[in-house]
Amino acid sequence: MAILEVQGVEKIYSPRFGGNKIRALNNVSFTVEQGEYVAVMGESGSGKTTLLNILAALDKPTSGEVYLDGIQLTKVKEKEISAFRRDNLGFVFQDFNLLDTFSLRDNIYLPLVLLGLDHREMKERLSPIAKMLGISDILEKFPYEVSGGQKQRAAVARAIITQPKILLADEPTGALDSRSTDSLLHIFSLINANGQTIVMVTHSVKAASHAKRVLFIKDGEVFHQLYRGEMTREEYYRKISEALTLIMSGGEEL
Amino acid sequence: MNGKNPTKKGLYARLAADNIRKNSQLYIPYLITCCLTAAMLYIITSLSRNKGLIGMQGDYALLEILRVGSIITRIFAFIFLFYTNSFISKKRKKEFGLLNILGMEKRHIARVLFMETLYSAVISLVLGFGFGILLDKLLFMLLRKMLGGSVKLGFYISRYSLAVTAIFMLITFLLIFLNSLRQMHFAQPAELMRGSQVGEKEPKAKWLMALLGAVLLGIGYYISIVTKSPLKAISLFFIAVLCVIIGTYLLFTSGSIAVLKILKSKKSYYYKTKNFTTVSGLMYRMKQNAVGMANICILSTMVLVMVSTTTCLMAGMEDIIKTRYPYDFMVSYGTAKSIDIEKVLKENGVNVTRSQSYTSLEFAAFCKGGRVYAETSANSSASIDDVYELAVLSTEEYGKLVGEDISLADGEILFYSSEKGLDFDSLDLCGKEVTVKERLKSFPNEKTYNITQKMGVVVSGEDEVQRLNEYQQGVYGENASFIQNIYNFDVEGGGDESVKHLLEVCLAGSGRYMMIDVKYSAYDSFISLYGGLFFLGTFLGILFVMETVLIIYYKQISEGYDDKKRFEIMQNVGMSRAEVKRSIHSQIVKVFFLPLLTAGLHTAFSFPLIRRLMLMMNMNNAKLFALCLLACFLAFAVLYALVYSLTARTYYKIVSK
Numbered sequence: 001m002a003i004l005e006v007q008g009v010e011k012i013y014s015p016r017f018g019g020n021k022i023r024a025l026n027n028v029s030f031t032v033e034q035g036e037y038v039a040v041m042g043e044s045g046s047g048k049t050t051l052l053n054i055l056a057a058l059d060k061p062t063s064g065e066v067y068l069d070g071i072q073l074t075k076v077k078e079k080e081i082s083a084f085r086r087d088n089l090g091f092v093f094q095d096f097n098l099l100d101t102f103s104l105r106d107n108i109y110l111p112l113v114l115l116g117l118d119h120r121e122m123k124e125r126l127s128p129i130a131k132m133l134g135i136s137d138i139l140e141k142f143p144y145e146v147s148g149g150q151k152q153r154a155a156v157a158r159a160i161i162t163q164p165k166i167l168l169a170d171e172p173t174g175a176l177d178s179r180s181t182d183s184l185l186h187i188f189s190l191i192n193a194n195g196q197t198i199v200m201v202t203h204s205v206k207a208a209s210h211a212k213r214v215l216f217i218k219d220g221e222v223f224h225q226l227y228r229g230e231m232t233r234e235e236y237y238r239k240i241s242e243a244l245t246l247i248m249s250g251g252e253e254l
Numbered sequence: 255m256n257g258k259n260p261t262k263k264g265l266y267a268r269l270a271a272d273n274i275r276k277n278s279q280l281y282i283p284y285l286i287t288c289c290l291t292a293a294m295l296y297i298i299t300s301l302s303r304n305k306g307l308i309g310m311q312g313d314y315a316l317l318e319i320l321r322v323g324s325i326i327t328r329i330f331a332f333i334f335l336f337y338t339n340s341f342i343s344k345k346r347k348k349e350f351g352l353l354n355i356l357g358m359e360k361r362h363i364a365r366v367l368f369m370e371t372l373y374s375a376v377i378s379l380v381l382g383f384g385f386g387i388l389l390d391k392l393l394f395m396l397l398r399k400m401l402g403g404s405v406k407l408g409f410y411i412s413r414y415s416l417a418v419t420a421i422f423m424l425i426t427f428l429l430i431f432l433n434s435l436r437q438m439h440f441a442q443p444a445e446l447m448r449g450s451q452v453g454e455k456e457p458k459a460k461w462l463m464a465l466l467g468a469v470l471l472g473i474g475y476y477i478s479i480v481t482k483s484p485l486k487a488i489s490l491f492f493i494a495v496l497c498v499i500i501g502t503y504l505l506f507t508s509g510s511i512a513v514l515k516i517l518k519s520k521k522s523y524y525y526k527t528k529n530f531t532t533v534s535g536l537m538y539r540m541k542q543n544a545v546g547m548a549n550i551c552i553l554s555t556m557v558l559v560m561v562s563t564t565t566c567l568m569a570g571m572e573d574i575i576k577t578r579y580p581y582d583f584m585v586s587y588g589t590a591k592s593i594d595i596e597k598v599l600k601e602n603g604v605n606v607t608r609s610q611s612y613t614s615l616e617f618a619a620f621c622k623g624g625r626v627y628a629e630t631s632a633n634s635s636a637s638i639d640d641v642y643e644l645a646v647l648s649t650e651e652y653g654k655l656v657g658e659d660i661s662l663a664d665g666e667i668l669f670y671s672s673e674k675g676l677d678f679d680s681l682d683l684c685g686k687e688v689t690v691k692e693r694l695k696s697f698p699n700e701k702t703y704n705i706t707q708k709m710g711v712v713v714s715g716e717d718e719v720q721r722l723n724e725y726q727q728g729v730y731g732e733n734a735s736f737i738q739n740i741y742n743f744d745v746e747g748g749g750d751e752s753v754k755h756l757l758e759v760c761l762a763g764s765g766r767y768m769m770i771d772v773k774y775s776a777y778d779s780f781i782s783l784y785g786g787l788f789f790l791g792t793f794l795g796i797l798f799v800m801e802t803v804l805i806i807y808y809k810q811i812s813e814g815y816d817d818k819k820r821f822e823i824m825q826n827v828g829m830s831r832a833e834v835k836r837s838i839h840s841q842i843v844k845v846f847f848l849p850l851l852t853a854g855l856h857t858a859f860s861f862p863l864i865r866r867l868m869l870m871m872n873m874n875n876a877k878l879f880a881l882c883l884l885a886c887f888l889a890f891a892v893l894y895a896l897v898y899s900l901t902a903r904t905y906y907k908i909v910s911k
Contacts, residue, residue, distance in 0.1 A: 079830075086828030097823045101534045103456075109525065110827055119525040142456060158827065 004032040009064035024050040026220040037192040039211035040201045047220040048201045090159030090167040094174035096151040098143040104154040105139040111162045129157050149180025169200040173207050185210045209237040270369030280342050291331045292382025297390045298324040300415035319786035334801045339430045341808040371431040400785045457511045457541040464512040467504025474498035478863035483639050487866040506548040510540045531837045547849045554853035557798045564791030566882035567784045570875050578872040579773040581742035582749050587768045588736045595741050598760045609743035612651040617726040617735040619644040625682040628729040642709040648719050652712045655698045662714040670694040670710035684725045803897050810901040814908030821909050
C-alpha cells in the first residue's frame with residue numbers, strides 16, 4: 001500500500017523583484033510504500049530540499065499533488081497544518097534542532113506534550129525507544145553536554161515517539177563523524193525493520209546505501225532510481241556511486 | 255585617489271564607521287543615551303554654577319542641592335554608560351572573532367574599536383552639548399521663575415561646565431574602551447565567535463540565597479512598617495533601603511529560579527502544553543536577565559519614590575507652611591512677666607487680625623512603662639523610641655486656648671500623645687502619681703515641629719507647672735528649658751520687615767530666650783528648598799527612566815537573537831506559529847512586568863517609612879502623598895507599557911526574520 005504519493009509536483013519560485021522564474025521542481029512523481037526506506041540523492045541545488053519541504057507540508061507545490069495516507073496535503077487547512085504535521089510526520093534534521101533549554105528527555109517529550117499526553121504515558125513510550133537508541137543513561141543531560149551522535153539519536157527518538165506515518169530525515173548524518181554516522185544508520189535500519197517508513201534526503205553514498213531504494217534528482221526531476229533488491233551493500237554502494245558520477249558528468253538516461 | 259587607495263589609517267576609520275552603521279540597531283540607542291547623558295551632565299553642572307541664581311531668595315539651599323545633585327548624576331551616568339555598553343560588546347564578540355579569524359590582529363581590532371569609541375565620543379559630545387545648551391537656558395528660566403525672579407532672554411554657555419562634562423565623558427569612554435580591550439584580550443577567536451552563546455547550563459537553584467533574599471526583603475518591609483520615631487526613621491531608612499536592594503537582587507537571581515525548579519518538579523504541572531516551554535524558557539531567561547530585571551526594579555522604585563516625594567512636597571508646600579506656621583508671626587520669650595506686644599503693635603499702626611497668647615513649658619522627656627521622667631542622655635537607659643517632647647499647660651492657659659472652662663483637681667491631668675498605645679489611666683509624672691481624667695485627641699500648636707514624638711499634659715494649676723519646671727531644671731541644669739510666653743498673631747497683608755523689626759525692639763530686654771518665627775520669609779526658603787528637591791527629583795527621575803528604557807530595549811533585542819533559533823526549532827517540531835508566539839509572549843510579559851510589579855510593591859511598603867521622614871519636613875498630608883505615589887506609579891506604568899509595546903515590535907521583527 002502506498003503511504004506517500006507524489007503526483008506531478010512542480011515548484012516555481014518567482015523572485016520578488018522580477019527577473020527569471022526559477023523552476024526548482026519539475027513534474028516529480030513517485031510513491032513510497034508502507035514500510036519502505038527511501039533515500040533521495042542529488043547535487044546541491046537539485047531540488048532535494050524543496051521536495052522535502054513540500055513533503056513536510058512546510059511549503060506548497062505550484063502544481064501537482066501530494067497524498068499522505070490518502071490525505072491531500074494541499075487541502076489541509078492552514079490552521080490545522082501544524083497539528084497535522086505533529087500527528088503524521090516525524091523529522092530529523094542535519095543540525096539536530098534540539099532546544100538547549102530542555103534536557104534530552106524533555107526534548108523528546110516535546111511533541112507528546114503538545115499532543116496533551118499524560119506524563120506517565122510519555123515515560124512508558126520513551127523507555128523502549130530510549131533502550132533501542134542507547135540513550136537511556138543520558139536522558140537527563142542537556143544537549144550541550146552530549147556528543148553530536150547522541151544528540152542526533154535523541155532527535156530520532158523525538159521524531160519516532162509520536163509513531164508518525166512517515167519519518168523525514170534531512171541530511172541526518174551531515175554533521176556526524178564516521179562512527180556516529182554508522183551507528184545512526186544502523187538505528188535507521190533498525191527502526192525501518194520495525195515497520196517505520198523513512199524518507200531520507202542525503203549527499204552521502206554511504207547513508208544512501210542503507211536505504212532500500214534510492215531516488216536521484218537532477219534539475220528538479222526524478223532522473224533515476226535504484227532498488228537494492230538482492231544486492232550486497234558493497235555492490236549497492238558501487239551502483240549508487242556510478243549513478244552519481246554519471247549524473248555529475250552530465251550523462252543522459254542510463 | 256584617496257577613496258580607491260585608502261591609507262591604512264583611513265581603513266580603520268572607515269571600518270569603524272561601517273561598524274557603527276551596520277550595528278545601528280545596537281548603536282543608535284546607545285548614542286542617544288550618551289548624548290542625553292552629556293546634555294544632562296552639562297545642564298546640572300551649569301545650573302549649579304549659574305550666577306543668575308545667586309542672590310535670589312534661598313539660593314544657598316538650591317545651589318547646594320544642585321551641587322550634590324550633579325555629583326549623584328555623574329555617578330549614575332558613569333554606571334549607566336558602562337552597563338549599557340556591556341550589552342553592545344557582548345553582542346559584538348562574534349564580529350570581532352570573525353575579524354580575528356580573517357587575519358586582523360588583536361591590535362588592529364583594538365584600533366578599530368578605538369576609532370569607534372572616538373566617533374561615539376565626538377557624536378555624543380557635539381550633539382549632547384548642543385541639546386544641553388538649549389535646554390539649560392529653558393531650565394534656568396524655569397528655576398528663576400519658580401524662585402520668583404525675573405527672566406532674561408539670551409544664551410548663556412558655561413565654559414566650566416563644558417570642560418567638566420567633556421572631561422568626565424572622555425574618561426568614561428576611555429574606561430569603556432579599555433574594558434572592551436580587556437574582554438577581547440582574554441578571549442580566543444573561537445570563543446569570540448561563539449560569543450554570547452557560551453555555556454547554556456541549566457541554572458542551579460540556590461535555596462539559601464533565595465531564603466536570605468526573602469528574609470532581607472522582609473526585614474526591609476518590617477522596618478518600614480514598624481518604625482515609629484521619625485528620628486529613628488532617618489538612621490533606619492538606609493538600612494531598610496540596603497536590605498530591600500540586596501533582597502531584590504537575591505530574589506530575582508535565586509528566588510525566581512527556586513520557584514521555577516519547584517514548578518518543574520511537579521510533573522503533572524510541568525508536562526502541560528501551556529507550561530512546558532514557558533517554565534523552562536523562563537528558567538533561562540531568568541538566568542540571563544535576573545540582574546537586569548533587578549536593576550530595572552530598583553531603578554523604577556527609585557524613580558517612583560523620588561518623583562512622588564518631591565512632587566508631594568512641592569504640591570503640599572502651602573499645606574506644609576500652614577502646618578509649620580499657623581500664624582504670620584510666632585513669638586516666644588522667656589521673661590517672667592509677659593509683655594503686651596499687641597499694644598505696641600497697635601501703637602505703631604499694625605493691624606492684628608488674629609492672635610493668641612499663653613504661657614507653656616516644653617521639655618524633652620522619656621515615657622516608659624507608665625513613667626514620665628527627664629534624664630540626661632549620658633546616663634540614659636531608654637531608647638530613642640521613648641523620647642517625647644512634653645508640652646505642659648495649666649488649666650487656665652489651656653482653657654483660654656480652646657475656649658472652654660476647665661478645672662482639674664490636684665493630681666489630675668488631661669493627657670495627649672502623638673503616638674498610639676500610651677493609654678494610661680494613671681502615670682508617674684516626674685515623681686508625682688497622677689490620674690488621667692481625659693485623653694485628648696489634639697493639643698494646641700502640636701504640629702509646628704515634627705522631628706520628635708509629642709506628648710502634652712494639662713495640669714491642675716500654675717503651681718504644678720512650676721513644680722515640673724523646677725524638676726526639669728534640676729535634671730538638665732544649663733540645658734534646661736524655661737517657661738515661655740508665647741504670642742502668635744496674623745497681621746493684615748502677612749506683614750513685612752518693619753513688623754519684625756518692631757518685635758525685635760519690643761523684646762530686646764528678654765535676651766537669649768527670644769525667638770521670632772516669620773512666615774513670609776519662610777516661604778522663600780521653602781520654595782527654594784522644595785523647589786530644588788523637586789527639580790532634582792524630576793531630573794534624576796528622567797535619567798533613571800532613560801536608563802530603564804534602555805535596559806529594557808537591549809534586553810528585548812538580546813533575547814530576540816537568542817529566541818530566534820528556538821522559535822524555528824519549535825516550529826519544526828510541530829508547534830504552530832501561533833502557539834510559539836503565545837508561549838514566547840507569555841514569557842516575555844512575565845519577565846517584563848515582574849520588575850514593575852515588584853517596584854510597585856516596594857513603593858507601597860516604603861510608604862509608612864517615607865511618610866515618617868516627610869513628617870520631619872512638616873509634610874503631614876498622608877492623603878496627598880498617597881495620591882502622588884499612585885499618580886506617579888500609574889504614569890510610570892503607562893510609560894513602561896508603552897516602552898514594552900515599542901520594544902516588543904523590534905523583538906518580533908528579529909525573531910521572525
